[in-house]
Amino acid sequence: MNSAVAAARMILTRLHEVMASRLHVQGKLNQVVDIIGESLDSEVCSIYLLREGMLELFATRGLNQSAVHVTRMAVGEGLTGTIAANVETLNLAEAAAHPDFQYRPETGEEKFHSFAGVPIVRRERAVGVLCVQHVEPRRYEEVEIEALQTTAMVLSEMISNAGLVDDDAMGGINPTLSGPELASGLALVKGLASGTAVFHQPRVTIEHTVAEDIEAERQRVYLAFDKMREQIDKMTGQAEFGVGGEHEEVLATYKMFAYDEGWSRRINEAIDSGLTAEAAIERVQQRTRMRMRQIDDPLLADRMHDLEDLANRLLRIVSGQLGTAAAKGLREDTILIARNLGPAELLEYDRRLKGVLLEEGSLTAHVVIVARAMGVPVLGRVRGLRGLVREGDPLLLDADAGTVTIRPSPTVIEAFEARFAKSKERQATYARMRDVEPVTRDGVRVNVKINAGLRDDMPLLNLTGADGVGLFRTEFQFLVSATLPARERQTRLYRDVLDAAGDKPVVFRTVDIGGDKVLPYLRHDDGENEENPAMGWRALRVALERDGLLKVQARALLEAAAGRTLNVMFPMVSETWEYDAAREVFQSQIAYLKRQKKSLPEAIRYGVMLEVPALAEMLDVLIPKVSFISIGTNDLTQFLFAADRANPKLAERYDWLSPSILRFMRRVVREVTGHPVDLAVCGEMGGRRLEALALLGIGIRRLSITPAAVGPIKELVRQVDLGEIGAAMEGWLAHPPASMRETLRDWATARGIDCD
Ligand code: PEP
Ligand code: MG
Numbered sequence: 129m130n131s132a133v134a135a136a137r138m139i140l141t142r143l144h145e146v147m148a149s150r151l152h153v154q155g156k157l158n159q160v161v162d163i164i165g166e167s168l169d170s171e172v173c174s175i176y177l178l179r180e181g182m183l184e185l186f187a188t189r190g191l192n193q194s195a196v197h198v199t200r201m202a203v204g205e206g207l208t209g210t211i212a213a214n215v216e217t218l219n220l221a222e223a224a225a226h227p228d229f230q231y232r233p234e235t236g237e238e239k240f241h242s243f244a245g246v247p248i249v250r251r252e253r254a255v256g257v258l259c260v261q262h263v264e265p266r267r268y269e270e271v272e273i274e275a276l277q278t279t280a281m282v283l284s285e286m287i288s289n290a291g292l293v294d295d296d297a298m299g300g301i302n303p304t305l306s307g308p309e310l311a312s313g314l315a316l317v318k319g320l321a322s323g324t325a326v327f328h329q330p331r332v333t334i335e336h337t338v339a340e341d342i343e344a345e346r347q348r349v350y351l352a353f354d355k356m357r358e359q360i361d362k363m364t365g366q367a368e369f370g371v372g373g374e375h376e377e378v379l380a381t382y383k384m385f386a387y388d389e390g391w392s393r394r395i396n397e398a399i400d401s402g403l404t405a406e407a408a409i410e411r412v413q414q415r416t417r418m419r420m421r422q423i424d425d426p427l428l429a430d431r432m433h434d435l436e437d438l439a440n441r442l443l444r445i446v447s448g449q450l451g452t453a454a455a456k457g458l459r460e461d462t463i464l465i466a467r468n469l470g471p472a473e474l475l476e477y478d479r480r481l482k483g484v485l486l487e488e489g490s491l492t493a494h495v496v497i498v499a500r501a502m503g504v505p506v507l508g509r510v511r512g513l514r515g516l517v518r519e520g521d522p523l524l525l526d527a528d529a530g531t532v533t534i535r536p537s538p539t540v541i542e543a544f545e546a547r548f549a550k551s552k553e554r555q556a557t558y559a560r561m562r563d564v565e566p567v568t569r570d571g572v573r574v575n576v577k578i579n580a581g582l583r584d585d586m587p588l589l590n591l592t593g594a595d596g597v598g599l600f601r602t603e604f605q606f607l608v609s610a611t612l613p614a615r616e617r618q619t620r621l622y623r624d625v626l627d628a629a630g631d632k633p634v635v636f637r638t639v640d641i642g643g644d645k646v647l648p649y650l651r652h653d654d655g656e657n658e659e660n661p662a663m664g665w666r667a668l669r670v671a672l673e674r675d676g677l678l679k680v681q682a683r684a685l686l687e688a689a690a691g692r693t694l695n696v697m698f699p700m701v702s703e704t705w706e707y708d709a710a711r712e713v714f715q716s717q718i719a720y721l722k723r724q725k726k727s728l729p730e731a732i733r734y735g736v737m738l739e740v741p742a743l744a745e746m747l748d749v750l751i752p753k754v755s756f757i758s759i760g761t762n763d764l765t766q767f768l769f770a771a772d773r774a775n776p777k778l779a780e781r782y783d784w785l786s787p788s789i790l791r792f793m794r795r796v797v798r799e800v801t802g803h804p805v806d807l808a809v810c811g812e813m814g815g816r817r818l819e820a821l822a823l824l825g826i827g828i829r830r831l832s833i834t835p836a837a838v839g840p841i842k843e844l845v846r847q848v849d850l851g852e853i854g855a856a857m858e859g860w861l862a863h864p865p866a867s868m869r870e871t872l873r874d875w876a877t878a879r880g881i882d883c884d
Pocket of ligand 1: 599601640739759760761762763764810811812
């Protein structure tokens with residue numbers, strides 16, 4: 129046993145004695161502050177508990193005893209209130225320097241400098257705060273903070289047994305919840321749903337924290353680990369959504385955590401220190417949460433959710449508090465509510481869900497990728513969600529608009545149902561458009577392809593009747609993997625994608641990582657954070673520097689496309705030599721495969737994304753070298769306007785329909801016309817009807833768009849006369865109107881063209 133474990137054990141043994149003693153609860157609290165004060169060599173140790181909505185000083189060693197039950201503060205007030213409000217630990221060498229510091233004269237605390245405090249948590253809410261103060265300014269060490277956190281767990285049990293704090297704070301449902309509420313969040317998977325709120329899982333409440341028999345606790349945790357691993361293996365083996373989807377990689381990462389020896393070792397150490405199996409799991413999870421919080425990396429945060437998912441599963445097994453909502457008989461119209469979900473947890477519900485609402489969640493989270501494969505709309509980042517909704521509440525989820533209405537009024541329900549019916553009708557119309565050719569009124573066939581990035585997107589090719597995949601974002605595989613995907617894995621994905629596409633072409637874009645798409649396993653050599661990542665070390669710039677990356681991908685693509693046509697596209701080409709260099713990497717791999725007598729693609733077509741304006745000045749040099757060019761308007765417009773595409777303050781400022789963008793692209797169209805080079809647009813712009821109309825007007829005949837837009841765009845194309853819109857656009861671009869958008873919309877409306 130190491131010394132930290134031994135020290136923790138000593139504290140726990142003493143706390144255990146206090147808990148088991150016949151003292152009244154106030155006497156027990158008085159003893160606890162003495163034990164902690166002595167063990168941490170702190171002049172002050174205090175316990176604040178939530179009573180009647182206020183944090184009240186219940187026991188102290190070191191502050192004036194006359195302040196006990198007198199000093200009270202609101203949640204959010206002072207350092208103690210801040211700890212309770214944020215349910216977060218504070219560790220400060222100089223308390224007075226913290227912006228939330230408030231001095232309470234009755235306590236006599238002015239002589240103390242350092243301060244550390246931890247929340248006392250019950251059912252995820254703070255029901256009190258345990259803190260220590262010290263005369264000398266120093267930060268408390270990690271082991272000391274951990275001792276405080278462990279003590280806070282024991283205190284949580286003690287005060288709950290004694291019925292000491294507010295019932296509401298103990299996790300009771302807020303009785304004032306009634307009447308409609310509208311909450312907004314981030315649309316993670318789009319769609320509409322009407323249903324009933326079902327909580328995924330009330331968190332396991334830990335009833336006993338201090339172990340009676342350490343060996344028995346160790347056995348319990350061993351058995352629970354075995355059972356959990358068995359469950360995960362079974363789940364990964366029978367995931368219903370086909371073998372080989374992205375979720376397979378997701379589950380592989382998940383499995384890696386389940387078998388992580390470090391994790392089980394840390395839990396065992398916590399048991400050695402005297403905690404029960406449940407408390408040990410929670411203790412280790414708290415520590416991990418705290419560490420991860422210090423790392424500001426969204427990808428790591430997503431992995432953290434997987435780990436939370438597993439820790440909860442382990443807790444449920446060990447405590448016998450089984451049963452998420454998935455295990456019980458689920459209502460037909462369930463909209464699931466959770467803080468966050470792990471991918472495996474979501475898979476347990478298979479396709480029975482109408483929708484999912486999360487307090488957390490992000491676009492790159494594994495659970496979102498799985499939800500997309502399941503076709504379940506997800507709204508994430510709904511703040512305070514679980515405080516707004518009660519189990520069984522009726523909900524209207526509008527992930528398209530990024531909102532959810534809780535307990536809607538009859539008028540809201542009526543409006544929603546009308547919208548829902550319209551959306552279903554539209555979907556049906558678009559489904560019927562599947563076999564309809566996008567031919568303009570004057571007989572020109574427009575090429576409409578889809579943008580994709582996952583294996584699970586491929587069925588959409590047939591469902592929409594699109595002409596192929598105009599942009600396959602290969603970096604998605606890299607983003608959902610815990611480690612750099614090995615070549616065989618890449619080959620397997622590309623081959624599956626080509627198989628799924630059949631005769632239709634697929635344009636594979638080589639990895640566009642770096643910039644904002646940071647991979648934890650691929651960092652800049654000097655480890656620096658970029659100030660301006662969109663214009664930084666990304667895409668081909670990374671791929672050419674990390675030669676191995678592109679080489680491996682080239683081999684994977686060439687092998688996957690053996691005997692077929694391979695379309696390769698390079699992103700973020702800024703100068704033509706970058707294109708030459710990337711192509712050279714492919715050439716050398718071809719030479720290698722030839723030497724190995726391996727079969728090669730029947731034909732290889734190379735192309736570039738036109739996203740960096742500088743490249744447009746070099747089209748005369750570029751055109752003879754390429755088979756196709758695809759304009760990436762998402763990036764192109766951010767560079768043309770010098771406006772970060774991810775900055776919400778600028779989201780509405782510049783219009784895709786501005787004459788400058790349209791003139792720029794028209795120039796490109798003119799230069800390419802007459803050459804055997806396919807020119808397409810593959811940014812989001814092409815999937816919107818009014819914008820697509822403008823693109824047709826400047827001579828674009830190929831679009832690659834989000835799959836949901838294929839139906840609407842086909843419908844548009846069939847209403848348009850290219851001669852007419854071309855002439856109108858010429859006039860507007862020669863003499864730009866005050867608002868191109870308004871002008872274009874009026875023009876379309878006058879001709880009965882629906883552009884919404
Ligand atoms: C673009 O920039 O327009 C594009 C299609 O690529 P991405 O959105 O992946 O950067
Ligand atoms: Mg781009």
